[in-house]
Amino acid sequence: MASDQIADSLLQQPPASIRQAAQLLRGLGFALPAIELLVGAALKNLPALAQSLRGFNERVQAFPEAVREGSIGLAKLGWYYDLDIPARDFWDIRAWVTEGNSEAITQYLVEHFERRAPDIEAALLSAHPVRAEPLRQAFIAAGQNLFFVAIPTLLAQADGLSLEILGGKLFKSANKQPEAAKGLADMALDDASLKFLATLQQNSGFNAAEQYAHEFPESPNRHAILHGRDPAYGTRINYLKSLSLLAFVGLHVPSVLSESRQA
Numbered sequence: 001m002a003s004d005q006i007a008d009s010l011l012q013q014p015p016a017s018i019r020q021a022a023q024l025l026r027g028l029g030f031a032l033p034a035i036e037l038l039v040g041a042a043l044k045n046l047p048a049l050a051q052s053l054r055g056f057n058e059r060v061q062a063f064p065e066a067v068r069e070g071s072i073g074l075a076k077l078g079w080y081y082d083l084d085i086p087a088r089d090f091w092d093i094r095a096w097v098t099e100g101n102s103e104a105i106t107q108y109l110v111e112h113f114e115r116r117a118p119d120i121e122a123a124l125l126s127a128h129p130v131r132a133e134p135l136r137q138a139f140i141a142a143g144q145n146l147f148f149v150a151i152p153t154l155l156a157q158a159d160g161l162s163l164e165i166l167g168g169k170l171f172k173s174a175n176k177q178p179e180a181a182k183g184l185a186d187m188a189l190d191d192a193s194l195k196f197l198a199t200l201q202q203n204s205g206f207n208a209a210e211q212y213a214h215e216f217p218e219s220p221n222r223h224a225i226l227h228g229r230d231p232a233y234g235t236r237i238n239y240l241k242s243l244s245l246l247a248f249v250g251l252h253v254p255s256v257l258s259e260s261r262q263a
Contacts, residue, residue, distance in 0.1 A: 018067065018090055018196075019083035019255065063087070066094045068195035073097030075204030078219030078241040079109050080248035082116060083255060102218055106237070113240040120247045128250060131157055148234035154242040155206070155222050161250045165257075166200070170249065171222050176203045176212070193260040197253060206245055 070093050071081050081090070089108070096104045113120070121139045125132050138153035155171075162170035167186070168179035181201040184194065194201070203212065205219020210229075213221045220238045224230035 017084045018081065018087055020087065063090075064192040064195035066091060068198040070094035070097050071196075071199040072202070072204070074105065074109075075199040075206070076216055076219065077102055077105060078205045078216070078238070078245075079105065080199060080241075080244040081252075082112065082120075082244065082247060083252045084116065085112060109244070110237060110240060113244055117240070117243060120243060120251070124246065124250050127254075128157075128161065131160070142239050145236070146234075147236060147239045151220070151233060151239055151242045152226060154239075154246045155225065158242075158246045158249045159222075161246070162200075165249065165253055170200075171207045173203050173207060173209065177201065178203060178207055187257070189257075189260050193256050196256050199248070200253070206241075 067081070067090060070090060074081055074093070074097065081093070085093075093105065093108065096102075096108075121135075124135055125139075128135070134153050135157060138150040138157075141147075141153075142150040159170045162168065162178075162180045166180040166183035168181070168183040170178055170180050172179045178200065184197060184200060189197075203209070205213075205216030206222050208216055208219075208221060208223075210223055213224060220233050220241060221230065225233045
């Protein structure tokens with residue numbers, strides 16, 4: 001295969017999802033710069049491949065930071081990313097966050113979570129059998145468009161799972177940082193894992209205290225919902241946002257933690 005064809009192959013076959021991108025990073029042990037140096041002499045006569053390898057290296061190394069920036073921006077809108085979002089799409093999401101294009105973000109994530117909801121709901125029931133009954137009832141309620149019933153249950157289970165998995169509550173905070181963030185800090189995770197979980201290290205729309213909730217006008221707010229201050233939260237979009245939060249805490253956080261421990 002010619003060098004330019006090899007280069008094209010590297011660039012045209014990126015990791016299929018955020019999950020696979022994280023696994024690639026750990027599988028490489030962040031060693032791409034060393035690999036580039038090791039094969040540099042061999043590549044000196046193959047400039048196209050060398051340039052593509054450098055570009056691939058830079059893209060992979062930059063991905064955790066893109067996820068960090070993008071996920072923090074999503075959480076301000078009440079969304080939490082799904083590890084099965086295609087990795088190539090997350091560059092677009094990060095760009096939309098930077099541009100403040102909440103309309104594009106909402107359109108993309110509504111379509112994504114509408115498509116993924118049955119699989120996410122089944123995965124949550126399987127992963128957390130002790131919580132299966134309240135989850136099942138919430139999912140049934142959502143299927144009947146009873147979102148005022150379903151959403152508080154999802155938020156309660158997200159808080160319980162945060163305490164169970166991270167050792168800190170999601171909706172209890174100090175200095176604009178959820179209690180769960182301390183649990184993450186105590187785990188001494190690698191830098192990439194912390195970036196993949198950055199959205200749990202600061203308050204966002206769902207867990208903002210009452211005096212800060214106005215800073216996140218497009219996000220549901222747990223305190224406003226449970227204390228009766230928001231009589232209009234029961235929408236399909238807010239259900240999908242709540243499901244994205246529950247899936248992040250109950251499925252994706254354990255996955256990232258497991259991958260980090262195995263690295």
